[in-house]
Amino acid sequence: MEATKAMLARIEAVEPQIGSFITVTHGQALADAEAADRRIASGEMTFLTGIPLAIKDIFLTEGIRTTCGSRMLDNFIPPYSATSWEKLHSHGAVLLGKLNQDEFAMGSSNESSAFGVCRNPWDRTCIPGGSSGGSAAAVAARQATATLGTDTGGSIRQPASHCGCVGLKPTYGRVSRYGVIAYASSLDQVGPLTRDVTDSAIMLGALAGHDPKDSTSVATPVPDYCAALTGTVKGLRIGLPKEYFIAGLDPDVQKTMDAAIETYRRLDAEFVDISLPHTDYAVATYYLIATAEASSNLARYDGVRFGHRAEDAAGLLDMYTRSRSQGFGAEVKRRIMLGTYALSSGYYDAYYVKAQKVRTLIMQDFMRAFGDVDVILTPVAPTPAFKIGEKSDDPLQMYLSDIFTIPVNLAGTCAMSVPAGFSAAGLPIGLQLIGKPFDEETILRAAHAFEQATEWHTRKAVI
Amino acid sequence: MxxxxxxxxxxxxxxxxxxxxxxxxxxxxxxxxxxxxxxxxxxxxxxxxxxxxxxxxxxxxxxxxxxxxxxxxxxxxxxxxxxxxxxxxxxxxxxxxxxxxxxxxxxxxxxxxxxxxxxxxxxxxxxxxxxxxxxxxxxxxxxxxxxxxxxxxxxxxxxxxxxxxxxxxxxxxxxxxxxxxxxxxxxxxxxxxxxxxxxxxxxxxxxxxxxxxxxxxxxxxxxxxxxxxxxxxxxxxxxxxxxxxxxxxxxxxxxxxxxxxxxxxxxxxxxxxxxxxxxxxxxxxxxxxxxxRTRDELPELPEQRMQRFMTEWDLSAYDAEVLTASRSLAEYFEACVALHVNAKAVSNWMMGEITRALNDSGTSIDCCPVTPRLLVELLKLIEGGTISGKIAKTVFEAMWQSGKEPATIVQEQGLVQVSDSGAIEAIIDEILTREAGQVAEFRSGKDKLFGFFVGQVMKASKGKANPAVVNELLLSKLKG
Structure with missing residues (x-):
């Protein structure tokens, strides 16, 4: 209860400067905290009992408005909760609120949210990253002990990198997607954003596992992720893909990567130069597959059963058109149109089918590389956080900010972002560790060892 | 064109x-x-x-x-x-x-x-x-x-x-x-x-x-x-x-x-x-x-069953097709023949009385009040000479209404067939005396009056007289 009250006070104090929340669930938080206190008193607690958390507004919460950052769902109160949140809640975690995000998780800067700007706690003129911008900003601004995000093309890792926190995207199928508003179903995955790697391991342990309500969730046993945090990476083979260390990489990012590699060398890890030859095609492939799936996933927002419905419609078609025109923002409309086009008769083979084939090649790139190495180390993003408004008129530039994270989603494997340094301007820079499918343990171990050897994660944004 | x-x-x-x-x-x-x-x-x-x-x-x-x-x-x-x-x-x-x-x-x-x-x-x-x-x-x-x-x-x-x-x-x-x-x-x-x-x-x-x-x-x-x-x-x-x-x-x-x-x-x-x-x-x-596994568990299909009914029970193609129109119908038939060997009689009754009664009442065979066992009981009464085929239809009606055993109905309504030649002879004598004119016409060559006499005897016996015995006795008395 103390922790929850302190966190609610902190949210109230700094929220005007950050904007990480869409909804603060005051009453729910106090009720959860009270229940947690009772549980602690009875001795039935776990690591997460009473821990104040906040979750991206993409997770359905029964009886609590869930907007997905969209005007379309401004009035949507779900009748059920996402499996992932239910799991955390069943451990006695406390819900502080629902976090800001890009509309329907489409964006890399949180600027497509219909619920106001979210600012980077390290420099409030900069974006926090996206789409889980509020999830990263809330951790960095110490408005929550940990948060939940979703990652379709980098939406956990990129904001974690920009806000200096630990962001983990588990393997596709590791965590249930049930009750998570779908953007691109074959790419979406739920994961935690935390202050350090241990918290990440605890959160993943609670989230992972098969869900009978999600056919794509996998029954692979859930290991004890905390036990994987041995502190050693001696002999660990780390791959450096040449396609990710390209000329033109931001010098601060390059410097940070060099230093990180040096740190791992000191810890007796081995480095192997590898190639992921189809990397160049990843962004194009992603923007065909993700938008195709999105165009279909977002068809249910038609104004018939829930969400925004235009009031002045003259007939069915007009109701559809107006409701969707009014409810969706520009980026969402752009992606729906791109995806509809990619699936259209006459274009399907040239776009969607071809993209699927390239996706297979990208997957094979990773599988081949993992024959030689245990983890792959890359930057998370080509630059530190950029200024608010800097790229919002240039979708292509915006899309390229996910160039290093997108291939992981296409391959379906796991990866995380770990704080690895700061730019000259004082903005956090993360390093990305990519693991084999369902081998979150190894990237957690590598991240933890790095964290032990550095102090980046202990720095706090001054607010 | x-x-x-x-x-x-x-x-x-x-x-x-x-x-x-x-x-x-x-x-x-x-x-x-x-x-x-x-x-x-x-x-x-x-x-x-x-x-x-x-x-x-x-x-x-x-x-x-x-x-x-x-x-x-x-x-x-x-x-x-x-x-x-x-x-x-x-x-x-x-x-x-x-x-x-x-x-x-x-x-x-x-x-x-x-x-x-x-x-x-x-x-x-x-x-x-x-x-x-x-x-x-x-x-x-x-x-x-x-x-x-x-x-x-x-x-x-x-x-x-x-x-x-x-x-x-x-x-x-x-x-x-x-x-x-x-x-x-x-x-x-x-x-x-x-x-x-x-x-x-x-x-x-x-x-x-x-x-x-x-x-x-x-x-x-x-x-x-x-x-x-x-x-x-x-x-x-x-x-x-x-x-x-x-x-x-x-x-x-x-x-x-x-x-x-x-x-x-x-x-x-x-x-x-x-x-x-x-x-x-x-x-x-x-x-x-x-x-x-699914193939092994698949039921015998209508076409196969129809063929089997023709070979195993010697049914005509037409009868076999009607009886395999639905699985329930086919199963009703098989349930009957399992209790009773005369498949042809079962077939005739199913295609006659049962179908008519089902249609009239809009009932499906699954809900037929005359179960296969009861139908077989009825057929046994016919075969054993207890009742005639004609009386059996009356008994069937009563079974359909009440669901009672056919033997009970026969008992209650006194429908047992009369095969005793003495009793039948008495009836015949009475009729021949009463209809002396017709007898004369018959004897002068009007053969088709025979049916008239049979009808009169059956009527007088309330349908219970054994038709075979009636025929035999009538013929010998008229000719004699």
Whole structure:
């Protein structure tokens, strides 16, 4: 209860400067905290009992408005909760609120949210990253002990990198997607954003596992992720893909990567130069597959059963058109149109089918590389956080900010972002560790060892 | 010029599973609107489909019964279009890799040779909900959506364009209907829409190799309507061509009241469904063992059973066909013959009294008050000479009404047949004395009066006199 009250006070104090929340669930938080206190008193607690958390507004919460950052769902109160949140809640975690995000998780800067700007706690003129911008900003601004995000093309890792926190995207199928508003179903995955790697391991342990309500969730046993945090990476083979260390990489990012590699060398890890030859095609492939799936996933927002419905419609078609025109923002409309086009008769083979084939090649790139190495180390993003408004008129530039994270989603494997340094301007820079499918343990171990050897994660944004 | 019709049928078979195809909601018909729904079939944000394994089981059965091959790895696809009864904005169906492919059925039209009709594919899909307009509880005006039916499992069975007449189409449809109801995977109720048919119809000049432009006719939901709709459509297309016009590719709606079809949407207005594999469902893998297990558990199908009835019980083709019209009928027959060896008598009674009584009362054979055991008891009374065949019909009526044992009824109503020649002789003597004039006429050569005397004797004995004994005694007395 103390922790929850302190966190609610902190949210109230700094929220005007950050904007990480869409909804603060005051009453729910106090009720959860009270229940947690009772549980602690009875001795039935776990690591997460009473821990104040906040979750991206993409997770359905029964009886609590869930907007997905969209005007379309401004009035949507779900009748059920996402499996992932239910799991955390069943451990006695406390819900502080629902976090800001890009509309329907489409964006890399949180600027497509219909619920106001979210600012980077390290420099409030900069974006926090996206789409889980509020999830990263809330951790960095110490408005929550940990948060939940979703990652379709980098939406956990990129904001974690920009806000200096630990962001983990588990393997596709590791965590249930049930009750998570779908953007691109074959790419979406739920994961935690935390202050350090241990918290990440605890959160993943609670989230992972098969869900009978999600056919794509996998029954692979859930290991004890905390036990994987041995502190050693001696002999660990780390791959450096040449396609990710390209000329033109931001010098601060390059410097940070060099230093990180040096740190791992000191810890007796081995480095192997590898190639992921189809990397160049990843962004194009992603923007065909993700938008195709999105165009279909977002068809249910038609104004018939829930969400925004235009009031002045003259007939069915007009109701559809107006409701969707009014409810969706520009980026969402752009992606729906791109995806509809990619699936259209006459274009399907040239776009969607071809993209699927390239996706297979990208997957094979990773599988081949993992024959030689245990983890792959890359930057998370080509630059530190950029200024608010800097790229919002240039979708292509915006899309390229996910160039290093997108291939992981296409391959379906796991990866995380770990704080690895700061730019000259004082903005956090993360390093990305990519693991084999369902081998979150190894990237957690590598991240933890790095964290032990550095102090980046202990720095706090001054607010 | 003479024209050759070419017809292909797409049949939607609603599966008789307890729960829906992608969620646990009930599939029962006729409940309060939207009472059988959940986040999945309402298409709420975040909800995900989970495949009902029973649906797969039923689909494999249907495939095997129609000689299809079962696809080892079949894929669900999304068919995208907007309509208020379609909650997700897409229907989960199968497109490129349907569960069953390349099957056939042999059909038989009266007076023609048996003909093989190809089945292109059978795929699984979910049904949509339905729109309700005004006058529904809780809805004072306008239109509403009832999603109870949304996500109900369907099989779509697509035939090759092998059918050449409305009779062939109806024969194919009836056979398919018989198979799915026989398998118990569909209740076959066409009025409630459990078995619905769309027909693709075109015509081409006799001898031509090139198919004509086809029209798809929707909403033909009885065997009679299928025949009507196809015949109307064939005439319409032939008239168009003969008038020098062309047939356009379009979707037409059948109107059962007028027996005609009218245009619903043209090819230009046709949807681009933007099919793509559903990323929420993993590919469905069916191994050989699963197929084999299903094959082993498949019931004996109507065609096989009919053949067996002919060889095993020496029934005529006609009798065997009637008795295998439904699985319940065939099973009733077998339950009887298991208790009673005279299959022919069972067959006659089933095709006579039982069928008539079932039809008159609108009862199905499953609910027949005269169970196989009771029917056999009745037949035993006839065979043992306790009652005559004629009296048996009276007893049957009483059994149908009361469900009592036939022996009890015979006892209660004093219907035991009289075979005692002394008693019958007494009756005959009385009649011959009374009808002396007729006797004289008979003796002078009017042979057909014999029937008159038999009738009089039977009447006097209230039908209980053994007809064989009556005949014998009458003859000797009249001739004597």
């Amino acid at each position: 003479r024209f050759q019709p070419v017809i292909g049928l797409e049949v939607h078979v609603q599966l008789k599973t307890a729960s829906k195809i992608f969620c646990g909601c009930s599939t029962a018909f006729g409940s309060e609107p939207n009472s059988q729904t959940c986040p999945v079939c309402l298409g709420l944000p975040g909800a995900l489909p989970v495949l009902n394994k029973q649906v797969v089981e039923f689909a494999i059965q249907a495939g095997l019964a129609t000689n299809c091959s079962i696809t080892p790895r079949s894929v669900f696809a999304r068919k995208n279009y907007f309509y208020p009864d379609l909650p997700k904005g897409y229907q989960i169906s199968q497109f490129e890799d349907p569960i069953c492919q390349h099957g056939w059925l042999d059909i038989q039209v009266e007076g023609q040779e048996s003909k093989r009709i190809g089945i292109t594919r059978i795929h699984m899909e979910e049904d949509a909900g339905k729109l309700v307009h005004g006058d529904v509880s809780g809805l004072e005006e306008g239109s509403g959506v009832d999603l109870n039916r949304a996500c109900t499992p369907l099989l779509e069975v697509v035939s090759e364009p092998d059918l050449r007449s409305s009779d062939e189409a109806v024969s194919y449809l009836k056979q398919l209907h018989q198979i799915v109801t026989w398998l118990g995977i569909c209740d076959g109720n066409m009025e409630e829409g459990s078995f619905r048919c769309d027909a693709n119809v075109s015509v081409m000049p006799v001898g031509s190799e090139t198919l004509g432009t086809r029209a798809e006719i929707k909403n033909v939901n009885s065997f009679k309507f299928v025949k009507q709709a196809i015949e109307y459509e064939i005439r319409r297309q032939i008239e168009l061509i003969e008038d020098g016009a062309t047939v356009v590719q379009e979707t037409r709606l059948f109107d059962p009241t007028s027996g005609t079809t009218r245009s619903m949407r043209s090819k230009e207005e046709a949807h681009d469904y933007r099919y793509f594999p559903d990323p929420d469902l993993v590919p469905l893998v069916i191994d050989d063992a699963w197929v084999q």
